[in-house]
Amino acid sequence: MQADSDPVTSGMIRRLLRLVLGSKGYDLPFKSDTDRNFLLLLVALMSFLAVLACAGTLTLHAMTQRWSSGLENKITIEVKAETPNGEILSPESVKLDTEKIAGMLEGNLAIKSYQVMNEVEIKKLVSPWIGEDFSFDEIPMPGLIAVELSAATPETLETLTQKVLSVAPSARIETHREWLQDILRFVKTLQGLAFLVAMIVVVTTITAISSGVRSRMAIYRNQVEILHLIGAPDPYIARQFQWHAVIVSLLGSVIGTAAGLAVATLIFHLSGKDETALIPEIGLNYGQIAAFIILPLLACLISGTTARFTVLRTLSQMP
Amino acid sequence: MIRFDKVGFRYDSGPDVLNDIDFELKAGSYHFLTGPSGAGKTSLLSLMYLGHRPTRGNLFMFNQNVGTLPRERLYEIRQKIGIVFQDFRLLGHLSAFDNVALPLRILKRPEKEIRNNVTELLDWVGLGDSKDKLPPTLSGGQQQRIAIARAVITRPKLLLADEPTGNLDDAIGFRLMNLFEQLNRMGTTIVIATHNTHIMEKYGHPRMILAHGNLTLDEHRNKAEETAQGPLTANIKTGTLKHAS
Numbered sequence: 001m002q003a004d005s006d007p008v009t010s011g012m013i014r015r016l017l018r019l020v021l022g023s024k025g026y027d028l029p030f031k032s033d034t035d036r037n038f039l040l041l042l043v044a045l046m047s048f049l050a051v052l053a054c055a056g057t058l059t060l061h062a063m064t065q066r067w068s069s070g071l072e073n074k075i076t077i078e079v080k081a082e083t084p085n086g087e088i089l090s091p092e093s094v095k096l097d098t099e100k101i102a103g104m105l106e107g108n109l110a111i112k113s114y115q116v117m118n119e120v121e122i123k124k125l126v127s128p129w130i131g132e133d134f135s136f137d138e139i140p141m142p143g144l145i146a147v148e149l150s151a152a153t154p155e156t157l158e159t160l161t162q163k164v165l166s167v168a169p170s171a172r173i174e175t176h177r178e179w180l181q182d183i184l185r186f187v188k189t190l191q192g193l194a195f196l197v198a199m200i201v202v203v204t205t206i207t208a209i210s211s212g213v214r215s216r217m218a219i220y221r222n223q224v225e226i227l228h229l230i231g232a233p234d235p236y237i238a239r240q241f242q243w244h245a246v247i248v249s250l251l252g253s254v255i256g257t258a259a260g261l262a263v264a265t266l267i268f269h270l271s272g273k274d275e276t277a278l279i280p281e282i283g284l285n286y287g288q289i290a291a292f293i294i295l296p297l298l299a300c301l302i303s304g305t306t307a308r309f310t311v312l313r314t315l316s317q318m319p
Numbered sequence: 320m321i322r323f324d325k326v327g328f329r330y331d332s333g334p335d336v337l338n339d340i341d342f343e344l345k346a347g348s349y350h351f352l353t354g355p356s357g358a359g360k361t362s363l364l365s366l367m368y369l370g371h372r373p374t375r376g377n378l379f380m381f382n383q384n385v386g387t388l389p390r391e392r393l394y395e396i397r398q399k400i401g402i403v404f405q406d407f408r409l410l411g412h413l414s415a416f417d418n419v420a421l422p423l424r425i426l427k428r429p430e431k432e433i434r435n436n437v438t439e440l441l442d443w444v445g446l447g448d449s450k451d452k453l454p455p456t457l458s459g460g461q462q463q464r465i466a467i468a469r470a471v472i473t474r475p476k477l478l479l480a481d482e483p484t485g486n487l488d489d490a491i492g493f494r495l496m497n498l499f500e501q502l503n504r505m506g507t508t509i510v511i512a513t514h515n516t517h518i519m520e521k522y523g524h525p526r527m528i529l530a531h532g533n534l535t536l537d538e539h540r541n542k543a544e545e546t547a548q549g550p551l552t553a554n555i556k557t558g559t560l561k562h563a564s
Contacts, residue, residue: 027410027413027417027421027424029410227421227425228394228397229368229369229370229397229402229408230402230421230425231397231400231422231426232394233391233394233425234391234394316390319369319370319371319372319390
Protein backbone atom coordinates (compact mmCIF):
# COMPACT_ATOMS: atom_id res chain seq x y z
CA MET A 1 0.00 0.00 0.00
CA GLN A 2 1.01 3.55 -0.59
CA ALA A 3 3.16 5.19 2.01
CA ASP A 4 1.16 7.50 4.19
CA SER A 5 2.21 11.11 4.41
CA ASP A 6 -0.43 12.13 6.94
CA PRO A 7 0.46 12.74 10.60
CA VAL A 8 0.09 10.73 13.77
CA THR A 9 -3.48 9.51 13.39
CA SER A 10 -2.81 7.92 10.01
CA GLY A 11 -0.35 5.46 11.48
CA MET A 12 -2.73 4.56 14.31
CA ILE A 13 -5.65 4.18 11.94
CA ARG A 14 -3.62 1.98 9.59
CA ARG A 15 -2.47 -0.27 12.42
CA LEU A 16 -6.02 -0.63 13.75
CA LEU A 17 -7.28 -1.31 10.24
CA ARG A 18 -4.81 -4.09 9.72
CA LEU A 19 -6.17 -5.66 12.85
CA VAL A 20 -9.77 -5.57 11.66
CA LEU A 21 -9.51 -5.82 7.86
CA GLY A 22 -6.42 -8.01 7.59
CA SER A 23 -3.03 -7.08 6.21
CA LYS A 24 -4.32 -5.15 3.21
CA GLY A 25 -6.18 -2.34 4.99
CA TYR A 26 -8.57 -0.31 2.82
CA ASP A 27 -9.26 -0.91 -0.87
CA LEU A 28 -10.44 2.69 -1.07
CA PRO A 29 -8.12 5.71 -0.74
CA PHE A 30 -9.43 6.92 2.64
CA LYS A 31 -6.04 7.87 3.95
CA SER A 32 -5.80 10.82 1.58
CA ASP A 33 -9.24 11.86 2.76
CA THR A 34 -9.41 15.32 4.36
CA ASP A 35 -12.96 14.58 5.55
CA ARG A 36 -11.45 12.18 8.05
CA ASN A 37 -10.04 15.04 10.12
CA PHE A 38 -13.43 16.71 10.08
CA LEU A 39 -15.06 13.50 11.31
CA LEU A 40 -12.40 13.10 13.99
CA LEU A 41 -12.95 16.66 15.24
CA LEU A 42 -16.73 16.36 15.08
CA VAL A 43 -16.82 13.12 17.07
CA ALA A 44 -14.33 14.52 19.58
CA LEU A 45 -16.49 17.62 20.13
CA MET A 46 -19.70 15.61 20.32
CA SER A 47 -18.14 13.21 22.83
CA PHE A 48 -16.91 16.17 24.86
CA LEU A 49 -20.42 17.64 25.01
CA ALA A 50 -21.92 14.23 25.76
CA VAL A 51 -19.53 13.73 28.68
CA LEU A 52 -20.44 17.11 30.15
CA ALA A 53 -24.15 16.43 29.68
CA CYS A 54 -23.90 12.96 31.22
CA ALA A 55 -21.66 14.15 34.06
CA GLY A 56 -24.17 16.92 34.79
CA THR A 57 -27.05 14.45 34.76
CA LEU A 58 -25.27 12.00 37.04
CA THR A 59 -24.31 14.73 39.48
CA LEU A 60 -27.79 16.22 39.58
CA HIS A 61 -29.19 12.76 40.16
CA ALA A 62 -26.77 12.19 43.03
CA MET A 63 -27.61 15.62 44.51
CA THR A 64 -31.36 15.08 44.39
CA GLN A 65 -30.92 11.65 45.95
CA ARG A 66 -28.90 13.19 48.74
CA TRP A 67 -31.37 16.03 49.31
CA SER A 68 -34.37 13.76 49.23
CA SER A 69 -32.93 11.13 51.54
CA GLY A 70 -31.49 13.79 53.85
CA LEU A 71 -34.65 15.80 54.31
CA GLU A 72 -37.58 13.54 53.73
CA ASN A 73 -37.83 12.44 57.40
CA LYS A 74 -36.78 15.77 58.86
CA ILE A 75 -39.02 18.54 60.09
CA THR A 76 -38.49 21.77 61.98
CA ILE A 77 -40.85 22.92 64.75
CA GLU A 78 -40.94 26.70 65.02
CA VAL A 79 -42.31 28.42 68.11
CA LYS A 80 -43.15 31.89 66.82
CA ALA A 81 -42.17 34.98 68.76
CA GLU A 82 -45.47 36.70 68.03
CA THR A 83 -49.11 35.72 68.20
CA PRO A 84 -51.42 35.65 65.15
CA ASN A 85 -52.69 39.05 66.39
CA GLY A 86 -49.23 40.56 66.08
CA GLU A 87 -48.55 40.60 69.80
CA ILE A 88 -44.86 40.10 70.54
CA LEU A 89 -44.11 37.33 73.04
CA SER A 90 -41.33 37.60 75.55
CA PRO A 91 -38.18 35.50 74.99
CA GLU A 92 -38.95 33.69 78.22
CA SER A 93 -42.42 32.74 76.99
CA VAL A 94 -40.98 31.46 73.70
CA LYS A 95 -38.34 29.47 75.58
CA LEU A 96 -40.97 27.99 77.89
CA ASP A 97 -43.16 26.86 75.00
CA THR A 98 -40.13 25.39 73.25
CA GLU A 99 -39.20 23.39 76.33
CA LYS A 100 -42.81 22.16 76.69
CA ILE A 101 -42.76 20.85 73.11
CA ALA A 102 -39.35 19.25 73.69
CA GLY A 103 -40.78 17.53 76.73
CA MET A 104 -43.67 16.25 74.66
CA LEU A 105 -41.28 14.90 72.02
CA GLU A 106 -39.23 13.02 74.58
CA GLY A 107 -40.24 9.39 74.61
CA ASN A 108 -42.50 9.72 71.56
CA LEU A 109 -42.01 6.57 69.44
CA ALA A 110 -42.54 8.46 66.19
CA ILE A 111 -39.53 10.65 66.98
CA LYS A 112 -36.13 9.27 66.08
CA SER A 113 -34.21 12.27 67.44
CA TYR A 114 -34.64 15.96 68.10
CA GLN A 115 -32.48 18.94 68.94
CA VAL A 116 -33.52 22.26 70.44
CA MET A 117 -31.46 24.94 68.71
CA ASN A 118 -29.61 27.31 70.99
CA GLU A 119 -29.06 31.03 70.40
CA VAL A 120 -25.72 30.54 68.64
CA GLU A 121 -27.24 28.10 66.14
CA ILE A 122 -30.26 30.29 65.48
CA LYS A 123 -28.01 33.33 65.04
CA LYS A 124 -25.93 31.43 62.50
CA LEU A 125 -29.09 30.50 60.58
CA VAL A 126 -30.45 34.04 60.30
CA SER A 127 -27.17 35.92 59.93
CA PRO A 128 -27.14 35.70 56.10
CA TRP A 129 -30.32 37.82 56.07
CA ILE A 130 -29.96 40.22 58.97
CA GLY A 131 -26.21 40.20 59.63
CA GLU A 132 -24.35 39.29 62.81
CA ASP A 133 -24.45 42.64 64.63
CA PHE A 134 -27.68 42.20 66.51
CA SER A 135 -28.86 41.15 69.96
CA PHE A 136 -31.72 38.78 70.80
CA ASP A 137 -33.09 41.59 72.94
CA GLU A 138 -33.55 43.80 69.84
CA ILE A 139 -35.26 41.32 67.58
CA PRO A 140 -37.80 38.72 68.72
CA MET A 141 -36.37 35.31 67.84
CA PRO A 142 -38.46 32.13 67.48
CA GLY A 143 -37.69 28.87 69.19
CA LEU A 144 -36.54 26.13 66.79
CA ILE A 145 -36.46 22.36 67.21
CA ALA A 146 -34.89 20.14 64.52
CA VAL A 147 -36.71 16.80 64.54
CA GLU A 148 -35.98 13.55 62.75
CA LEU A 149 -38.98 11.26 62.45
CA SER A 150 -38.91 7.49 62.19
CA ALA A 151 -41.18 7.79 59.15
CA ALA A 152 -42.75 11.00 57.86
CA THR A 153 -46.16 9.56 57.02
CA PRO A 154 -49.11 11.99 56.68
CA GLU A 155 -50.72 10.35 59.76
CA THR A 156 -47.63 10.87 61.91
CA LEU A 157 -47.36 14.49 60.80
CA GLU A 158 -51.07 15.13 61.52
CA THR A 159 -50.86 13.61 65.00
CA LEU A 160 -47.68 15.47 65.80
CA THR A 161 -49.12 18.78 64.58
CA GLN A 162 -52.15 18.41 66.87
CA LYS A 163 -49.98 17.57 69.87
CA VAL A 164 -47.62 20.51 69.21
CA LEU A 165 -50.52 22.98 68.83
CA SER A 166 -52.12 21.75 72.02
CA VAL A 167 -48.91 22.57 73.90
CA ALA A 168 -48.08 25.83 72.07
CA PRO A 169 -50.79 27.37 69.83
CA SER A 170 -48.25 29.73 68.19
CA ALA A 171 -46.04 26.82 67.00
CA ARG A 172 -45.77 25.72 63.39
CA ILE A 173 -44.34 22.61 61.73
CA GLU A 174 -42.10 23.08 58.67
CA THR A 175 -41.76 19.85 56.66
CA HIS A 176 -39.33 21.25 53.98
CA ARG A 177 -41.39 19.46 51.37
CA GLU A 178 -42.60 22.53 49.57
CA TRP A 179 -39.23 24.07 48.76
CA LEU A 180 -37.65 20.64 48.29
CA GLN A 181 -40.29 19.88 45.65
CA ASP A 182 -39.45 23.16 43.90
CA ILE A 183 -35.76 22.32 43.85
CA LEU A 184 -36.42 18.76 42.67
CA ARG A 185 -38.64 20.10 39.89
CA PHE A 186 -35.88 22.49 38.84
CA VAL A 187 -33.29 19.74 38.93
CA LYS A 188 -35.53 17.49 36.84
CA THR A 189 -35.81 20.27 34.27
CA LEU A 190 -32.02 20.50 34.16
CA GLN A 191 -31.80 16.73 33.74
CA GLY A 192 -34.27 16.96 30.87
CA LEU A 193 -32.11 19.62 29.24
CA ALA A 194 -29.02 17.44 29.65
CA PHE A 195 -30.89 14.54 28.03
CA LEU A 196 -31.93 16.86 25.20
CA VAL A 197 -28.30 17.89 24.69
CA ALA A 198 -27.30 14.21 24.57
CA MET A 199 -30.00 13.52 21.97
CA ILE A 200 -28.90 16.51 19.88
CA VAL A 201 -25.34 15.19 20.05
CA VAL A 202 -26.45 11.76 18.81
CA VAL A 203 -28.64 13.14 16.01
CA THR A 204 -25.93 15.59 14.90
CA THR A 205 -23.36 12.80 14.84
CA ILE A 206 -25.60 10.51 12.80
CA THR A 207 -26.46 13.30 10.34
CA ALA A 208 -22.83 14.39 9.92
CA ILE A 209 -21.55 10.83 9.47
CA SER A 210 -24.30 9.96 7.01
CA SER A 211 -23.62 13.10 5.00
CA GLY A 212 -19.85 12.51 5.16
CA VAL A 213 -20.22 8.93 3.92
CA ARG A 214 -22.48 10.02 1.05
CA SER A 215 -20.01 12.68 -0.07
CA ARG A 216 -17.13 10.19 0.26
CA MET A 217 -19.07 7.72 -1.86
CA ALA A 218 -19.52 10.41 -4.51
CA ILE A 219 -15.80 11.18 -4.40
CA TYR A 220 -14.84 7.51 -4.69
CA ARG A 221 -17.64 6.55 -7.04
CA ASN A 222 -15.21 5.25 -9.65
CA GLN A 223 -13.34 3.07 -7.15
CA VAL A 224 -16.57 1.81 -5.60
CA GLU A 225 -17.87 0.96 -9.08
CA ILE A 226 -14.71 -1.02 -9.88
CA LEU A 227 -15.06 -3.04 -6.68
CA HIS A 228 -18.73 -3.57 -7.47
CA LEU A 229 -18.05 -4.74 -11.05
CA ILE A 230 -15.28 -7.16 -10.16
CA GLY A 231 -17.64 -8.96 -7.82
CA ALA A 232 -17.45 -7.30 -4.41
CA PRO A 233 -20.73 -7.89 -2.54
CA ASP A 234 -22.33 -4.79 -1.04
CA PRO A 235 -21.37 -5.73 2.54
CA TYR A 236 -17.70 -5.98 1.46
CA ILE A 237 -17.78 -2.39 0.20
CA ALA A 238 -19.87 -1.19 3.14
CA ARG A 239 -17.35 -2.74 5.54
CA GLN A 240 -14.62 -0.45 4.17
CA PHE A 241 -16.63 2.68 4.98
CA GLN A 242 -17.92 1.19 8.22
CA TRP A 243 -14.50 0.42 9.70
CA HIS A 244 -13.13 3.74 8.57
CA ALA A 245 -15.96 5.48 10.44
CA VAL A 246 -15.56 3.21 13.49
CA ILE A 247 -11.83 3.74 13.83
CA VAL A 248 -11.92 7.50 13.28
CA SER A 249 -14.83 7.73 15.73
CA LEU A 250 -12.98 5.64 18.29
CA LEU A 251 -10.01 7.99 18.18
CA GLY A 252 -12.22 11.09 18.20
CA SER A 253 -14.43 9.89 21.03
CA VAL A 254 -11.49 8.79 23.19
CA ILE A 255 -9.98 12.26 22.81
CA GLY A 256 -13.35 14.00 23.41
CA THR A 257 -14.26 11.79 26.37
CA ALA A 258 -10.88 12.28 28.05
CA ALA A 259 -11.11 16.05 27.55
CA GLY A 260 -14.71 16.10 28.80
CA LEU A 261 -13.84 14.11 31.92
CA ALA A 262 -10.88 16.38 32.62
CA VAL A 263 -13.04 19.51 32.33
CA ALA A 264 -15.89 17.97 34.39
CA THR A 265 -13.45 16.94 37.12
CA LEU A 266 -11.95 20.43 37.15
CA ILE A 267 -15.39 22.06 37.40
CA PHE A 268 -16.41 19.74 40.25
CA HIS A 269 -13.14 20.35 42.00
CA LEU A 270 -13.54 24.12 41.79
CA SER A 271 -17.19 24.06 42.87
CA GLY A 272 -16.29 21.86 45.85
CA LYS A 273 -14.05 24.65 47.21
CA ASP A 274 -17.05 26.90 47.83
CA GLU A 275 -18.04 25.93 51.34
CA THR A 276 -20.85 28.44 51.66
CA ALA A 277 -22.72 27.08 48.63
CA LEU A 278 -26.13 25.51 49.04
CA ILE A 279 -25.04 22.77 46.69
CA PRO A 280 -23.49 19.84 48.53
CA GLU A 281 -20.10 18.49 47.51
CA ILE A 282 -20.37 17.08 44.03
CA GLY A 283 -18.21 14.96 41.72
CA LEU A 284 -17.93 11.70 39.84
CA ASN A 285 -16.89 8.53 41.59
CA TYR A 286 -14.53 6.01 40.02
CA GLY A 287 -17.41 3.79 38.98
CA GLN A 288 -19.06 6.64 37.10
CA ILE A 289 -15.79 7.63 35.43
CA ALA A 290 -15.25 4.00 34.37
CA ALA A 291 -18.79 3.97 32.97
CA PHE A 292 -17.73 6.67 30.54
CA ILE A 293 -15.77 3.97 28.67
CA ILE A 294 -19.16 3.15 27.20
CA LEU A 295 -19.20 6.50 25.40
CA PRO A 296 -16.43 5.73 22.85
CA LEU A 297 -18.00 2.31 22.28
CA LEU A 298 -21.37 3.97 21.75
CA ALA A 299 -19.79 6.48 19.34
CA CYS A 300 -18.25 3.56 17.38
CA LEU A 301 -21.57 1.75 17.29
CA ILE A 302 -23.43 4.84 16.06
CA SER A 303 -20.75 5.69 13.47
CA GLY A 304 -20.34 2.16 12.17
CA THR A 305 -24.06 1.51 11.90
CA THR A 306 -24.74 4.85 10.25
CA ALA A 307 -21.91 4.39 7.73
CA ARG A 308 -22.95 0.85 6.89
CA PHE A 309 -26.61 1.74 6.47
CA THR A 310 -25.78 4.78 4.31
CA VAL A 311 -23.41 2.82 2.03
CA LEU A 312 -25.80 -0.10 1.59
CA ARG A 313 -28.62 2.28 0.74
CA THR A 314 -26.47 4.13 -1.82
CA LEU A 315 -25.16 0.88 -3.34
CA SER A 316 -28.70 -0.42 -3.75
CA GLN A 317 -29.13 2.22 -6.47
CA MET A 318 -26.34 0.62 -8.54
CA PRO A 319 -27.21 -2.17 -11.02
CA MET B 320 -23.44 -19.62 -20.71
CA ILE B 321 -24.78 -16.35 -22.14
CA ARG B 322 -28.09 -15.86 -23.90
CA PHE B 323 -29.48 -12.59 -25.19
CA ASP B 324 -33.17 -12.84 -25.95
CA LYS B 325 -34.35 -9.78 -27.91
CA VAL B 326 -32.31 -7.54 -25.67
CA GLY B 327 -32.55 -3.80 -26.18
CA PHE B 328 -30.59 -1.16 -24.31
CA ARG B 329 -30.41 2.59 -24.05
CA TYR B 330 -28.83 5.00 -21.57
CA ASP B 331 -31.52 6.78 -19.54
CA SER B 332 -33.96 8.37 -21.99
CA GLY B 333 -31.48 8.45 -24.90
CA PRO B 334 -31.85 6.57 -28.20
CA ASP B 335 -31.49 2.80 -28.40
CA VAL B 336 -27.86 1.73 -28.35
CA LEU B 337 -28.65 -1.95 -28.89
CA ASN B 338 -31.66 -3.29 -30.79
CA ASP B 339 -33.23 -6.68 -30.24
CA ILE B 340 -29.97 -8.52 -29.77
CA ASP B 341 -30.39 -12.30 -30.01
CA PHE B 342 -27.52 -14.70 -29.55
CA GLU B 343 -26.25 -17.47 -27.38
CA LEU B 344 -22.68 -18.28 -26.42
CA LYS B 345 -21.88 -21.77 -25.26
CA ALA B 346 -19.50 -22.48 -22.43
CA GLY B 347 -15.93 -22.70 -23.66
CA SER B 348 -16.52 -20.65 -26.83
CA TYR B 349 -14.24 -17.85 -28.00
CA HIS B 350 -15.52 -14.86 -29.97
CA PHE B 351 -14.26 -11.57 -31.21
CA LEU B 352 -16.70 -8.69 -30.92
CA THR B 353 -15.98 -6.10 -33.55
CA GLY B 354 -17.54 -3.18 -35.33
CA PRO B 355 -17.01 0.50 -35.92
CA SER B 356 -16.52 2.94 -33.07
CA GLY B 357 -19.79 3.86 -31.39
CA ALA B 358 -21.48 0.70 -32.61
CA GLY B 359 -22.28 -0.43 -29.07
CA LYS B 360 -19.48 -2.93 -28.34
CA THR B 361 -18.74 -1.49 -24.92
CA SER B 362 -22.47 -1.37 -24.10
CA LEU B 363 -22.87 -5.01 -25.12
CA LEU B 364 -19.92 -6.00 -22.95
CA SER B 365 -21.33 -3.88 -20.13
CA LEU B 366 -24.57 -5.87 -20.26
CA MET B 367 -22.54 -9.07 -20.09
CA TYR B 368 -20.58 -8.03 -17.01
CA LEU B 369 -23.78 -6.67 -15.45
CA GLY B 370 -22.60 -3.08 -15.48
CA HIS B 371 -26.08 -2.31 -16.76
CA ARG B 372 -29.34 -4.18 -17.01
CA PRO B 373 -31.19 -4.53 -20.32
CA THR B 374 -33.84 -1.92 -21.08
CA ARG B 375 -35.95 -4.70 -22.58
CA GLY B 376 -35.70 -8.39 -23.42
CA ASN B 377 -34.15 -11.16 -21.35
CA LEU B 378 -30.53 -11.71 -20.55
CA PHE B 379 -29.44 -15.09 -19.24
CA MET B 380 -26.01 -15.46 -17.65
CA PHE B 381 -24.89 -18.85 -16.41
CA ASN B 382 -28.45 -20.05 -16.99
CA GLN B 383 -29.93 -17.41 -14.72
CA ASN B 384 -32.18 -14.60 -15.89
CA VAL B 385 -30.46 -11.49 -14.55
CA GLY B 386 -33.70 -9.55 -14.94
CA THR B 387 -35.42 -11.64 -12.31
CA LEU B 388 -32.44 -12.41 -10.10
CA PRO B 389 -32.44 -10.36 -6.87
CA ARG B 390 -29.88 -7.55 -6.99
CA GLU B 391 -28.18 -8.92 -3.86
CA ARG B 392 -27.24 -12.08 -5.77
CA LEU B 393 -25.80 -10.50 -8.90
CA TYR B 394 -22.33 -10.39 -7.34
CA GLU B 395 -22.26 -14.19 -7.54
CA ILE B 396 -22.43 -13.91 -11.33
CA ARG B 397 -19.88 -11.06 -11.42
CA GLN B 398 -17.42 -13.17 -9.45
CA LYS B 399 -17.43 -15.69 -12.32
CA ILE B 400 -16.49 -13.00 -14.84
CA GLY B 401 -13.11 -11.44 -15.54
CA ILE B 402 -13.20 -8.01 -17.17
CA VAL B 403 -10.50 -6.04 -18.96
CA PHE B 404 -11.80 -2.51 -19.34
CA GLN B 405 -10.76 -0.36 -22.27
CA ASP B 406 -9.55 2.32 -19.84
CA PHE B 407 -8.12 -0.35 -17.47
CA ARG B 408 -9.96 1.03 -14.42
CA LEU B 409 -7.22 0.25 -11.95
CA LEU B 410 -7.25 1.61 -8.40
CA GLY B 411 -4.58 4.29 -8.55
CA HIS B 412 -3.78 4.27 -4.84
CA LEU B 413 -3.09 0.53 -4.75
CA SER B 414 0.12 -1.09 -5.97
CA ALA B 415 0.18 -3.31 -9.05
CA PHE B 416 0.24 -6.28 -6.67
CA ASP B 417 -2.80 -5.12 -4.67
CA ASN B 418 -4.75 -4.34 -7.84
CA VAL B 419 -4.22 -7.87 -9.16
CA ALA B 420 -4.88 -9.35 -5.70
CA LEU B 421 -8.20 -7.51 -5.32
CA PRO B 422 -10.52 -10.15 -6.86
CA LEU B 423 -8.87 -12.87 -4.73
CA ARG B 424 -9.29 -10.79 -1.58
CA ILE B 425 -12.93 -10.24 -2.41
CA LEU B 426 -13.20 -14.04 -2.65
CA LYS B 427 -11.49 -14.23 0.77
CA ARG B 428 -8.66 -16.44 -0.44
CA PRO B 429 -5.83 -17.02 2.05
CA GLU B 430 -3.16 -14.32 1.95
CA LYS B 431 -0.40 -16.88 1.29
CA GLU B 432 -2.21 -18.20 -1.79
CA ILE B 433 -2.81 -14.64 -2.95
CA ARG B 434 0.88 -13.78 -2.58
CA ASN B 435 2.01 -16.84 -4.56
CA ASN B 436 -0.54 -16.56 -7.37
CA VAL B 437 -0.26 -12.81 -7.87
CA THR B 438 3.54 -12.85 -7.83
CA GLU B 439 3.60 -15.66 -10.36
CA LEU B 440 1.14 -13.95 -12.69
CA LEU B 441 2.88 -10.57 -12.47
CA ASP B 442 6.16 -12.28 -13.33
CA TRP B 443 4.47 -13.94 -16.28
CA VAL B 444 3.13 -10.67 -17.70
CA GLY B 445 6.57 -9.12 -17.23
CA LEU B 446 5.72 -6.89 -14.27
CA GLY B 447 7.48 -8.81 -11.50
CA ASP B 448 9.79 -5.88 -10.86
CA SER B 449 6.95 -3.36 -10.81
CA LYS B 450 4.61 -5.09 -8.38
CA ASP B 451 4.99 -2.41 -5.71
CA LYS B 452 4.55 0.48 -8.12
CA LEU B 453 1.36 2.49 -8.35
CA PRO B 454 -0.49 2.35 -11.68
CA PRO B 455 -0.18 6.10 -12.40
CA THR B 456 3.62 5.69 -12.42
CA LEU B 457 3.46 2.92 -15.06
CA SER B 458 3.08 3.13 -18.84
CA GLY B 459 -0.23 2.48 -20.60
CA GLY B 460 0.99 -0.94 -21.72
CA GLN B 461 2.04 -1.89 -18.21
CA GLN B 462 -1.31 -0.76 -16.82
CA GLN B 463 -3.07 -2.83 -19.44
CA ARG B 464 -1.14 -5.90 -18.38
CA ILE B 465 -2.12 -5.28 -14.75
CA ALA B 466 -5.75 -5.00 -15.86
CA ILE B 467 -5.48 -8.29 -17.75
CA ALA B 468 -3.75 -9.98 -14.81
CA ARG B 469 -6.54 -8.77 -12.50
CA ALA B 470 -9.15 -10.16 -14.90
CA VAL B 471 -7.64 -13.64 -15.14
CA ILE B 472 -6.25 -14.13 -11.61
CA THR B 473 -9.38 -15.96 -10.45
CA ARG B 474 -9.51 -18.21 -13.55
CA PRO B 475 -12.96 -16.83 -14.41
CA LYS B 476 -15.57 -18.85 -16.29
CA LEU B 477 -16.14 -15.92 -18.62
CA LEU B 478 -13.52 -13.40 -19.72
CA LEU B 479 -14.67 -10.14 -21.31
CA ALA B 480 -12.03 -7.84 -22.71
CA ASP B 481 -12.47 -4.46 -24.34
CA GLU B 482 -9.55 -3.75 -26.68
CA PRO B 483 -7.13 -5.69 -24.45
CA THR B 484 -4.16 -5.27 -26.75
CA GLY B 485 -4.77 -1.68 -27.74
CA ASN B 486 -1.79 -0.26 -25.86
CA LEU B 487 0.56 -3.19 -26.28
CA ASP B 488 3.29 -3.83 -28.78
CA ASP B 489 2.81 -6.87 -31.00
CA ALA B 490 5.12 -9.15 -29.01
CA ILE B 491 3.44 -8.67 -25.64
CA GLY B 492 0.03 -8.43 -27.33
CA PHE B 493 0.42 -11.87 -28.88
CA ARG B 494 1.78 -13.23 -25.62
CA LEU B 495 -1.37 -12.10 -23.82
CA MET B 496 -3.54 -13.42 -26.63
CA ASN B 497 -1.82 -16.76 -26.12
CA LEU B 498 -2.75 -16.52 -22.45
CA PHE B 499 -6.38 -16.06 -23.50
CA GLU B 500 -6.06 -19.07 -25.83
CA GLN B 501 -4.68 -21.10 -22.96
CA LEU B 502 -7.50 -20.01 -20.64
CA ASN B 503 -10.01 -20.87 -23.36
CA ARG B 504 -8.54 -24.35 -23.75
CA MET B 505 -8.94 -24.75 -19.97
CA GLY B 506 -12.65 -23.97 -20.37
CA THR B 507 -12.95 -20.20 -19.99
CA THR B 508 -15.47 -18.62 -22.33
CA ILE B 509 -13.96 -15.56 -23.97
CA VAL B 510 -15.36 -12.50 -25.70
CA ILE B 511 -12.86 -9.94 -26.90
CA ALA B 512 -13.94 -6.60 -28.32
CA THR B 513 -11.32 -5.44 -30.77
CA HIS B 514 -10.63 -3.47 -33.95
CA ASN B 515 -7.40 -5.34 -34.54
CA THR B 516 -8.00 -7.31 -37.76
CA HIS B 517 -4.47 -8.67 -37.59
CA ILE B 518 -5.21 -10.43 -34.31
CA MET B 519 -8.65 -11.56 -35.48
CA GLU B 520 -7.10 -13.03 -38.65
CA LYS B 521 -4.31 -14.72 -36.73
CA TYR B 522 -6.52 -16.45 -34.17
CA GLY B 523 -9.47 -17.01 -36.45
CA HIS B 524 -12.25 -17.16 -33.90
CA PRO B 525 -15.82 -16.33 -34.94
CA ARG B 526 -16.66 -12.67 -35.06
CA MET B 527 -19.73 -10.93 -33.72
CA ILE B 528 -20.12 -7.75 -35.69
CA LEU B 529 -22.00 -4.82 -34.23
CA ALA B 530 -23.13 -1.93 -36.34
CA HIS B 531 -25.76 0.68 -35.48
CA GLY B 532 -26.85 -1.36 -32.48
CA ASN B 533 -27.48 -4.52 -34.52
CA LEU B 534 -25.52 -7.72 -34.25
CA THR B 535 -24.53 -9.85 -37.25
CA LEU B 536 -22.06 -12.67 -37.71
CA ASP B 537 -19.01 -13.13 -39.85
CA GLU B 538 -20.09 -16.18 -41.93
CA HIS B 539 -16.59 -17.03 -43.04
CA ARG B 540 -15.44 -17.18 -39.43
CA ASN B 541 -18.49 -19.16 -38.48
CA LYS B 542 -17.56 -21.75 -41.11
CA ALA B 543 -14.10 -21.97 -39.63
CA GLU B 544 -15.63 -22.33 -36.20
CA GLU B 545 -17.90 -25.10 -37.46
CA THR B 546 -14.86 -27.06 -38.51
CA ALA B 547 -12.95 -26.36 -35.31
CA GLN B 548 -15.67 -26.62 -32.70
CA GLY B 549 -18.58 -28.43 -34.26
CA PRO B 550 -21.71 -27.18 -36.00
CA LEU B 551 -22.66 -23.55 -35.49
CA THR B 552 -26.15 -22.31 -36.03
CA ALA B 553 -26.38 -18.71 -37.03
CA ASN B 554 -29.24 -16.54 -38.11
CA ILE B 555 -28.00 -13.45 -39.86
CA LYS B 556 -31.41 -11.79 -39.80
CA THR B 557 -31.77 -11.96 -36.07
CA GLY B 558 -28.12 -12.12 -35.19
CA THR B 559 -28.55 -15.47 -33.47
CA LEU B 560 -25.29 -17.33 -32.95
CA LYS B 561 -25.33 -20.86 -31.59
CA HIS B 562 -22.96 -23.76 -31.40
CA ALA B 563 -24.93 -26.91 -31.63
CA SER B 564 -22.35 -28.89 -29.70
